[in-house]
Amino acid sequence: MAEFLSLHDAVARHVEDGDTVAMEGFTHLIPFAAGHEIIRQGRRDLTLIRMTPDLIYDQLIGAGCAKSLIFSWGGNPGVGSLHRLRDAVEKGWPHKVEILEHSHAAMACAYEAGAAGLPLAVLRGYIGSDLPKVNDQIKFIECPFSGERLAAVPSIRPDVSVVHAQKADRKGNVLVEGIIGVQKEAVLAARRSIVTVEEIVDDLEATPNACVIPGWAIDAIAVAEKGAYPSYAHGYYPRHNRFYKEWDAIARDRDSFNVWLEENVYNAGGAS
């Protein structure tokens, strides 16, 4: 049953050093507030999973939280590189981060398989790609019925998944709207889950086929207003595209990144 906690307490209770953590949200509803709380609490040696690491993992990697990264597209959307990720991979700053890369299709299938309680996902993928040569988690199997050669990847089963959503009701049921990405799959695939929301409401007013995650399938709910900023929350606030562009200059340089981190994360309090 979902427990209502402050963001500080939710992270303190559910995210441990060395955990495998998935913080999802496909461009939309990226749980930045929770990411910053993880940085503030100084978590280390995390295995970070995200289809698109985006600015949130650039920040966690630059802050030294990550031991490794599992991903499928590591850029600043529409802008260019993730400079903190590149600095870690190319130059080992602040320390070396191991990477394991997939395609989007494989990661989406791996989350779905994790939610379905299966050990692996099967897809018609990676044909002719060099990715299987550099990622030993990509294998090929023969279909027992047709004989077709298909790709197989292990399912994703994070220790903890963190997602952001528009709202929860007072029983902790969560409504996710707009681009829903793999959020539901990430929550259901994980051992523990934290959902941050824009607000708590009396009635979700969900239509019959809406994407609702029941409160009894979630461990912690924390209110984090504008918790997806600078990404966006459909129906609440738009994506701050200018910040995504500005990030390029901030993250390009280690010193300017550290200054930004100090001002906007370490000294930005966060509800305790």
Next chain:
Amino acid sequence: MSLEYTSAEMMTVTAARALENGTTCFVGIGLPSEAANLARLTHAPDVVLIYESGTLQTKPDVLPLSIGDGELCETALTTVSVPEMFRYWLQGGKVDVGFLGTAQIDRYCNLNTTLIGDYTAPKVRLPGGGGAPEIATNAGEVFITLKHSKRTFVDQVDFVTTLGFGRDGKGRDGVPNIGKGPTRVITDLCVMKPDPETRELVVVSLHPGVTAEQVQEATGWEIRFAEQLETTAEPSEKELEVLRELKARTERHHSGE
């Protein structure tokens, strides 16, 4: 009298014309997205645009900066989860054309968006595969658009992120349930198509004012030219007007917030 236009506009208009009305197109961000939306706003009003963020049959008024902009969802017929998008709609065979960009391409249309240099010690780390590896094999066919230069058109890609026709041109031979692969490459200089036998890229059309020498100069291998080399049709006044309005709208939209 011919109109004034840039080589970038020539590329986008030519790429847009490649999309037929009624086609279902899985769209990559950047140049492909610009071309696909220009097609929708000109000769192909019924083209079905799909983005990997789950937005199905979307009609954005401004070009998205990211693959998951709210604009794509708000103007879509419906938005599905990302697993559904890749499993049912792409892998399930509902996509006619995958429209991709790339950082590097070779003579057999293999695409590299992973890195420059050696995998364990990259000179430049690029974003990676994203949706491309499966778009390129599960879509009916693939269009590719990118700027033409020796940095992008290389003899051997440093990494095959996404299959064109393999290092030897035979990468799709005998593979069941696989799309036709790349059928045309559109740049700011010319249009290329794979040779039906060898799969090697052949220049079939030069954009107005572009010479074969210029194309060779911008290509990292000895590129072949078709015997019947054509001149690409110039952009029309309407196409240029719609493209410029679209880009101006997009610029205003993204510079606000």
